[in-house]
Amino acid sequence: MPIGGSAPRQARRMDLAPWALLALPLAFALLFLVYPLQSILRESLVGESASLADLRPLWSDSYYLERLWFTTWQAIVSTGITLALAMPCAYVFAHYDFRGKSLVMAVVTIPFVLPTVVVAVAFSALLGPSGIANSALLQLPGVEAAPIDLSNSIWLILAAHVFYNVALASRIIAASWTTIDPRIGEAAAILGAGRFERFVRVTLPQLRAAILAAGSLVFLFCFTSFGVILILGGPHYSTIETEIYRELIFIFRPPLAAALAMIQLAVTFGFLAVYSSLSRSSGGAATAQRTRVPRSSREAALAATVIVLLLVFTAAPLLALAERSVHSSGGYTLEFYRSLGENVRRQALFITPFRAIWNSLTFAGIATLLALPLGTLTAYGAQKLRPRLGSLVEAFLLLPLGVSAVTLGLGFIITFDEAPLNLRETRWLLIVAHTLAAYPFVARAVSAQLRSIDPRLREAARVLGEGATGVFLRVDLPLIWRSVVVGAVFAFATSMGEFGATLLIARPEWPTLPVAIFRYLGQPGELNYGQALAMSTILMAVTGAGFVIIDRLRVRQLGTF
């Protein structure tokens, strides 16, 4: 390749290249996010049933300002705790190999897909007045009343947010940690830097992009928190998202709901833009590293302690839930599972567990496959733009993370109802909703890692005669692969657990596992309750198996460059 001759052409092409990469994600977001949102917001604000007097409480009552404040601070605190707990876990995941590692990683990620109602039941099965923990403690001499009192409180909200997100943060940070070149740390050690100093001055700066990426995802998860606040927090707490739902569905003041949705979106956008530009500045020197088994007994003890604590925190409630699914008031039984496949009441629209599993897997599979290119293109395109513009574009493309699910669901219904985009009666609308919720996770995971790739590696590859594709396959892909996998895991998880937008656009022909769980939880009777728990346990098992399989999708050869 004649290097001198191609230089000017390359320079001109560089301007268009990022937009070519971004074309697909931008088109997707404009069509399926902006278009339906603007219709529903317009309809809510100036439509027939709108009365602008409904907006008055927004400024006449400090209530909403207080909600915004609460929404923000609980999200900040939740994110801080999650990151603090995720760091040691990420360290262990990134450095050590041990038997059953992918299973452990799968199990601790399962909470991410569980509907909050199910998590509430799981917490109560473990820590409730007649839960496993209290029953065990009551066996002890001298213990009279149930010692653990799990009542609604801000602590329960924070604990639940950490429970949901600690695996997400650990995995994103671990993916980046594995690519840190240990030689820099070794060099610093030779120069006399102590352990702590090396961590602060060598490791942390290189992890910065990943920590910010993980932090921003966790923050937005908590900022738009809905079920956790309503169900676990109790009636004294509410976020902007719960207020939107209440105003839209219960009180029915659409203009107020629309205004709140816009406020939530604006805060999200501002937050993402700032984060995006903060995480840009990290210069990296990533190379692919291999994990190893712990060498000394001290290392083994450290790894074991971290893993056990993480498992106790995340897996214990899941196990308590699974235990309840085989336990009726008559003792241990598999009746709840057996009866799942049996249409006892000869109901129309009966959902067999296999149908629900198959539907969930199909949707999650397709959504993940669509989210992978969309997310990766977003990360690549935005990185190639001028820094400020890139931050804005990236923030825009990540907006699905901050959009109110119920608002978007309604937007879908009133927007895609006519040819040529009559998607309302097809399952594609559902797939689109899942993909929209999923691709930002891929984008965030990948973009964090992209920033830590040393540009000289790419230059070297070019000098060695690799074209653009070659550079991508031989330099970028090996280094971002783990992050792509992490993104895929959470894209898959997001789709498996999606319930917010699905609530309004679900199709009767295609019930998913969360839909089936809700159907059983909605009626009294021990059989219905037991079946809901059995279905939840199936959701946990299927998702966990999915995680293990996705995690295995690593190309060994890519491990070294």
Place this chain on the structure above:
Amino acid sequence: MRLRLSILLILLVAFSLVASAACGDDDSSGSKTLTLVSHDSFAISEDLLKQFEKDNGATVKVLKKGDAGAMVTSLIFSKKNPEGDVTFGVDNTFLSRALDADLFVPYSSPLLTKVPNDLQADGSNRVTPIDFGYVNFNYDIDALKKANLPVPQRLEDLTDTKYKGLVVVENPASSSPGLAFLTATVDYFSKDGYLAWWKAMRANGLVVVDSWETAYNTNFTLKGGKQPIVLSYATSPAFEQMFAEPARDDAPTANILPPKGAFRQVEYAGILRGTKNEALARKFIDFLLSKAVQEDIPGQMAVYPVNNEAAVPAAFDKFSKVETAPAKVSAAEIASNRDKWIADWTNTVLR
């Protein structure tokens, strides 16, 4: 090589998934399709629905839109191009909102002669009553016995310190049964007295949760929670017996039903304005009112039939019989006072 292979594999899986999802998208084989928009709790026997389809040469599609509130909101927003032909599940706490939005085409079913007058919504028959239920307190029989507590007979009893921290209700600002019961207390204690009772309940450790699902599945002692007295439905004890595991002859719970201490929730069906299948939609409403369907839905949806010829399951008569008069609050009264009641309640109980 390994890389290419795995990419190939991923693409292969992708195509097979997309292909399997794409085929069979269209099931319209020339016959008419009637689309019913309903809430998540809608259920009916397959045989009955099949019979209706056969009799009318039509396919019935059921869209479920979350709870009754979510369904009404979604109907209002999509009314220019409605998603369905007929709807079921609007209840008397949400009715005024649906009527104000002019969602329905009136229809007077000939079967309405079998429905008591006081269940009918208004003279113009824009909606047709299909079933009703009662929102009231249930108690866990064993739990009260174990704690040596008498069964409370009146709502006033619940403010006694014996029951401190033992009652859970749903938030009327986020839950349909919560709102229904708040309305009942307005009638039970009068407009001037109901807040005093709620205030006393608060002082007595009343627990408030977001939804029926949380109250019943997490807080209720029957499911391992702390409160043996829960705001639920009059049919819940019958369902506890019918769907017990292992099977049992008695119910583990029972109703607390003082006069005016329950709210009667009526569910309506309506033909959606803009439908191209009005004739078929009428037939569907007749179908819902028919004796066969009316005898089917109690066991499916835990509700009482409106058709006075329809029998209820034996468990309903045994464990869920309602003989006292419910609170009397009209849909219009609810519509004009709902926001104020919720705001006053919130100030009294939560703030």
